[in-house]
Amino acid sequence: MEQGTGKYITGGVYVITTSSGGIINGQAASWVTRISQEPFWVAVALYERNYTHDLLLESDIFAINVLKEGQQEIARHFGKQSGRKVDKFAGIKFHKAKTGAPILDDCLAYLDCEVIFSRKFGDHTLFIGEIVDEGVLNEGKPLVYRHEDYF
Amino acid sequence: MEQGTGKYITGGVYVITTSSGGIINGQAASWVTRISQEPFWVAVALYERNYTHDLLLESDIFAINVLKEGQQEIARHFGKQSGRKVDKFAGIKFHKAKTGAPILDDCLAYLDCEVIFSRKFGDHTLFIGEIVDEGVLNEGKPLVYRHEDYF
Numbered sequence: 517m518e519q520g521t522g523k524y525i526t527g528g529v530y531v532i533t534t535s536s537g538g539i540i541n542g543q544a545a546s547w548v549t550r551i552s553q554e555p556f557w558v559a560v561a562l563y564e565r566n567y568t569h570d571l572l573l574e575s576d577i578f579a580i581n582v583l584k585e586g587q588q589e590i591a592r593h594f595g596k597q598s599g600r601k602v603d604k605f606a607g608i609k610f611h612k613a614k615t616g617a618p619i620l621d622d623c624l625a626y627l628d629c630e631v632i633f634s635r636k637f638g639d640h641t642l643f644i645g646e647i648v649d650e651g652v653l654n655e656g657k658p659l660v661y662r663h664e665d666y667f
Numbered sequence: 668m669e670q671g672t673g674k675y676i677t678g679g680v681y682v683i684t685t686s687s688g689g690i691i692n693g694q695a696a697s698w699v700t701r702i703s704q705e706p707f708w709v710a711v712a713l714y715e716r717n718y719t720h721d722l723l724l725e726s727d728i729f730a731i732n733v734l735k736e737g738q739q740e741i742a743r744h745f746g747k748q749s750g751r752k753v754d755k756f757a758g759i760k761f762h763k764a765k766t767g768a769p770i771l772d773d774c775l776a777y778l779d780c781e782v783i784f785s786r787k788f789g790d791h792t793l794f795i796g797e798i799v800d801e802g803v804l805n806e807g808k809p810l811v812y813r814h815e816d817y818f
Contacts, residue, residue: 550678
């Protein structure tokens with residue numbers, strides 16, 4: 517299968533953050549969707565080799581930081597390096613959400629989540645989150661993922 | 668929870684089709700994401716009261732028809748009425764995919780899927796599909812969901 521149609525599935529651009537045992541980390545991600553209106557639940561798929569993935573498996577909490585148009589550089593910052601080697605939050609303004617996950621002060625909006633279900637599907641783990649807090653922090657339009665912005 | 672942030676989760680616009688016991692149907696949907704690169708798997712959340720949802724639970728096959736910019740009217744056609752009352756495919760050009768699900772000839776691209784996992788989450792069922800066939804049928808850019816196009 518060539519997966520030529522994969523690029524036709526539209527996604528936003530997010531920084532998925534978590535906090536586990538005093539360690540905070542975050543990664544760029546685009547494979548995110550709503551899955552239930554009532555209760556308000558979302559699904560996030562994270563690559564199995566990412567550090568955020570491993571921390572999230574431990575903590576069972578995460579925040580979706582929604583990036584806005586023009587914030588591709590923040591996505592690259594959180595997407596092109598590993599939290600195993602660098603502190604991605606050095607120089608980044610953030611605060612802690614209700615769950616303890618870090619929220620980027622400059623993001624458009626955030627959804628703070630507790631994991632209610634997770635399961636490995638192929639090379640990713642799907643995390644289903646119940647939204648326990650949310651907020652809109654800035655004005656703008658959500659950034660839509662385009663492959664050419666990052667590769 | 669006000670779900671004020673729900674609109675900040677970006678999705679495309681799709682017609683999810685299926686075929687069960689000789690009956691074909693389809694519905695507009697936006698809650699779709701990729702979840703695994705290898706194998707190539709996708710996730711689709713469908714509202715539990717929709718006819719397509721019920722048929723899909725029986726058939727365990729579906730196709731994602733990706734709509735392109737300007738095709739909001741097709742989304743309204745498949746989203747604003749029920750296949751329990753009308754034949755949504757009357758007057759629509761389509762052909763059958765490998766699984767038997769109908770593919771709209773005018774759509775941008777399609778992903779033909781077999782269900783490998785399904786589970787109810789809140790008021791929707793999440794269907795995980797393995798892509799068994801795919802194709803790009805027309806030129807254009809994927810339509811991005813905007814609430815104001817439909818309500």
